[in-house]
Amino acid sequence: MKTFSAQNSACDSALLFFFISFLGWCAETALFLFRWNVLIDRGFLTLPLCPIYGTAVLAVDFLLGTPQHGALSPLWGKSFRSSPAGRTALRVGILTLYFLLAALPPAALELAAGTFFSDVLHLRLWNYSYQKFQLLGSVSLSYTLLWGVLITLGMATVWESLRKTVHDLPYPFRRAAALSLSACTAIDFAFCLLFFLTTGTRLRLF
Numbered sequence: 633m634k635t636f637s638a639q640n641s642a643c644d645s646a647l648l649f650f651f652i653s654f655l656g657w658c659a660e661t662a663l664f665l666f667r668w669n670v671l672i673d674r675g676f677l678t679l680p681l682c683p684i685y686g687t688a689v690l691a692v693d694f695l696l697g698t699p700q701h702g703a704l705s706p707l708w709g710k711s712f713r714s715s716p717a718g719r720t721a722l723r724v725g726i727l728t729l730y731f732l733l734a735a736l737p738p739a740a741l742e743l744a745a746g747t748f749f750s751d752v753l754h755l756r757l758w759n760y761s762y763q764k765f766q767l768l769g770s771v772s773l774s775y776t777l778l779w780g781v782l783i784t785l786g787m788a789t790v791w792e793s794l795r796k797t798v799h800d801l802p803y804p805f806r807r808a809a810a811l812s813l814s815a816c817t818a819i820d821f822a823f824c825l826l827f828f829l830t831t832g833t834r835l836r837l838f
Contacts, residue, residue: 643807647810653681653683681817704729742776743771
């Protein structure tokens with residue numbers, strides 16, 4: 633039973649990872665298209681995925697959970713015993729604290745991934761050097777705060793429903809989808825890495 637439960641959890645997390653990574657790729661592609669009028673294939677993979685998004689969200693889910701049912705849930709529970717004004721103030725405070733904590737894992741991941749690609753592969757996938765408050769071109773204060781806001785909103789509103797929706801899918805389908813997507817992503821990464829090491833350029837679809 634424990635093994636099956638662990639497999640269930642792994643499949644759910646994998647599918648959520650790929651879904652969030654796909655949304656991240658769509659968001660970045662749309663940002664470049666509408667802000668700079670450039671259609672560009674974002675990310676290192678040829679698949680429409682930006683894995684740092686999925687990794688960051690799952691890291692926050694693992695470390696903090698949601699504001700209502702995660703690490704801060706005892707504080708959230710206390711808000712029900714407060715007056716309406718006190719409840720509102722306490723929940724705003726909890727969400728603010730959650731926002732500050734939720735911004736840290738994405739920043740750490742951006743720093744780690746940015747350092748790996750720039751220092752090891754000598755490839756810049758993103759560069760925040762033009763911003764005033766930034767670190768090594770890989771982390772910027774503005775985008776770190778944006779990460780915190782988006783993750784807090786998502787975790788406080790739709791995350792639990794999204795997780796339930798994924799979990800309600802038939803297990804054989806979830807398992808097959810998770811394994812297939814994981815295998816395709818691993819092959820894609822290996823192929824893109826080999827292409828870059830061989831040619832010195834990124835493989836872009838557009």
